[in-house]
Amino acid sequence: MRSYGQYCALARALDVVGDRWALLVVRELLQGPRRYGELLAGLPGIATNLLADRLRSLEDSGVVTRDQGAEYALTPWGEGLHDVVYALGRWARPLMSRPAGTDEFRSHWLSSFVVALFEGVDPRRGDLAVEIHVGERPMALISSGGRVHLTAGTTSTPDITLTGPPDAVIGLIAGAVSRGDAEHLGVVIDGDARALSRLRPDSAVSPRLSPPRQPEASGKRP
Amino acid sequence: MRSYGQYCALARALDVVGDRWALLVVRELLQGPRRYGELLAGLPGIATNLLADRLRSLEDSGVVTRDQGAEYALTPWGEGLHDVVYALGRWARPLMSRPAGTDEFRSHWLSSFVVALFEGVDPRRGDLAVEIHVGERPMALISSGGRVHLTAGTTSTPDITLTGPPDAVIGLIAGAVSRGDAEHLGVVIDGDARALSRLRPDSAVSPRLSPPRQPEASGKRP
DNA sequence: CTGCATCCGGGCCGATACTG
DNA sequence: CAGTATCGGCCCGGATGCAG
Numbered sequence: 515m516r517s518y519g520q521y522c523a524l525a526r527a528l529d530v531v532g533d534r535w536a537l538l539v540v541r542e543l544l545q546g547p548r549r550y551g552e553l554l555a556g557l558p559g560i561a562t563n564l565l566a567d568r569l570r571s572l573e574d575s576g577v578v579t580r581d582q583g584a585e586y587a588l589t590p591w592g593e594g595l596h597d598v599v600y601a602l603g604r605w606a607r608p609l610m611s612r613p614a615g616t617d618e619f620r621s622h623w624l625s626s627f628v629v630a631l632f633e634g635v636d637p638r639r640g641d642l643a644v645e646i647h648v649g650e651r652p653m654a655l656i657s658s659g660g661r662v663h664l665t666a667g668t669t670s671t672p673d674i675t676l677t678g679p680p681d682a683v684i685g686l687i688a689g690a691v692s693r694g695d696a697e698h699l700g701v702v703i704d705g706d707a708r709a710l711s712r713l714r715p716d717s718a719v720s721p722r723l724s725p726p727r728q729p730e731a732s733g734k735r736p
Numbered sequence: 737m738r739s740y741g742q743y744c745a746l747a748r749a750l751d752v753v754g755d756r757w758a759l760l761v762v763r764e765l766l767q768g769p770r771r772y773g774e775l776l777a778g779l780p781g782i783a784t785n786l787l788a789d790r791l792r793s794l795e796d797s798g799v800v801t802r803d804q805g806a807e808y809a810l811t812p813w814g815e816g817l818h819d820v821v822y823a824l825g826r827w828a829r830p831l832m833s834r835p836a837g838t839d840e841f842r843s844h845w846l847s848s849f850v851v852a853l854f855e856g857v858d859p860r861r862g863d864l865a866v867e868i869h870v871g872e873r874p875m876a877l878i879s880s881g882g883r884v885h886l887t888a889g890t891t892s893t894p895d896i897t898l899t900g901p902p903d904a905v906i907g908l909i910a911g912a913v914s915r916g917d918a919e920h921l922g923v924v925i926d927g928d929a930r931a932l933s934r935l936r937p938d939s940a941v942s943p944r945l946s947p948p949r950q951p952e953a954s955g956k957r958p
Numbered sequence: 959c960t961g962c963a964t965c966c967g968g969g970c971c972g973a974t975a976c977t978g
Numbered sequence: 979c980a981g982t983a984t985c986g987g988c989c990c991g992g993a994t995g996c997a998g
Binding site: 738772776784785788806 | 964
Binding site for chain 1: 740741742743744745746747748749750751752753754756759760763780781813816817819820821823824825826827828829830831832836838839840841842845848849852902903
């Protein structure tokens with residue numbers, strides 16, 4: 515990428531990770547080292563040459579290292595982008611109320627929602643195990659000791675199992691969609707959905723900054 | 737910008753602010769409403785049509801509003817990008833040790849450094865007033881009550897006055913450059929530079945994540 | 959003079975094909 | 979599986995024009 519040529523920390527950061535797809539590559543690697551093919555699968559829409567370009571560029575900048583045998587991983591400095599990625603994710607939460615539509619979804623992206631929605635320890639949070647079937651692979655959401663984890667795979671004794679389209683399942687977990695609405699949107703609930711409220715001891719719907727007004731569907735301005 | 741087409745908060749955030757220059761426009765507006773010409777002056781290198789494009793796009797997304805008479809300002813949602821911008825700035829701090837070189841600099845960009853370096857209240861921090869002459873306009877750094885502020889303009893009774901190139905002055909304030917080195921780099925110090933250590937009660941040099949290795953100057957890979 | 963719109967050259971992006 | 983090669987098209991960037 516062409517440098518902004520500004521002696522400013524933000525500009526220099528964007529010189530490194532401001533390229534298209536760069537932060538999404540980091541998003542994938544924040545979940546652990548990945549092979550090239552796994553990255554391709556987790557980044558639907560990227561062209562293979564672009565992925566190769568980004569990986570080289572991020573490697574040159576010291577964000578990514580290539581382990582022996584084409585395993586890519588973040589450097590310690592690169593892992594510092596965790597705060598950036600999740601700050602952006604939290605900021606964009608109002609945008610997630612728009613339905614997924616034709617957007618792609620991968621089950622491991624759920625972890626960004628879990629971090630954004632349930633970050634930190636809240637001792638008033640109840641214990642709960644939710645198995646989530648949305649996307650290619652099942653995921654397990656575990657609330658224990660006031661903290662919420664998300665792991666890949668199934669769980670032995672889930673309190674609730676949710677299956678359905680990603681936006682409706684996520685809305686149900688976040689408390690933004692009622693149980694009835696979620697079922698109407700195609701979510702199959704196995705277990706007592708009311709227990710989901712244990713995840714949100716504030717009882718209120720998660721606070722939301724003033725949502726952006728939807729862009730007019732009336733096409734481009736004259 | 738072409739949408740990533742992913743139902744993921746990060747991807748949707750980047751659909752809105754992932755365009756080139758977009759976050760730098762936000763950086764400027766985080767300091768308050770600005771006219772078109774002021775934005776141009778604060779964004780050296782941007783083409784005027786690109787600035788117009790970005791402002792329209794950010795307006796359509798609900799990040800920016802255009803006040804009466806072409807004053808641009810952030811919406812409340814847009815101001816939520818504060819965390820994102822400063823997270824990126826903090827992450828890029830190791831990149832600032834590379835000298836400014838031919839990079840542009842604007843004095844109001846100093847505020848990002850102040851936020852990154854001295855964020856939060858530390859009661860052990862001593863009081864101090866530093867007048868900084870670097871860039872077009874003088875800035876005043878005020879440490880009071882354990883908190884560090886930065887304002888545009890001069891201060892009546894500065895303890896220290898610093899004048900010189902931005903990288904050396906900033907290095908001196910951050911404690912990464914010694915007084916002697918700073919003067920050798922062209923910084924003129926009026927007052928007792930040792931008092932600058934009052935800003936950093938930890939006494940140690942600001943903690944730094946593992947710095948990125950410099951990209952090899954040996955040109956592009958074969 | 960400010961606040962854009964228009965008009966190109968060049969480079970990055972994106973899809974497909976291809977190779978070890 | 980892990981990329982490289984190629985090519986059209988769009989976005990970016992710089993210069994210029996123009997209206998209030």
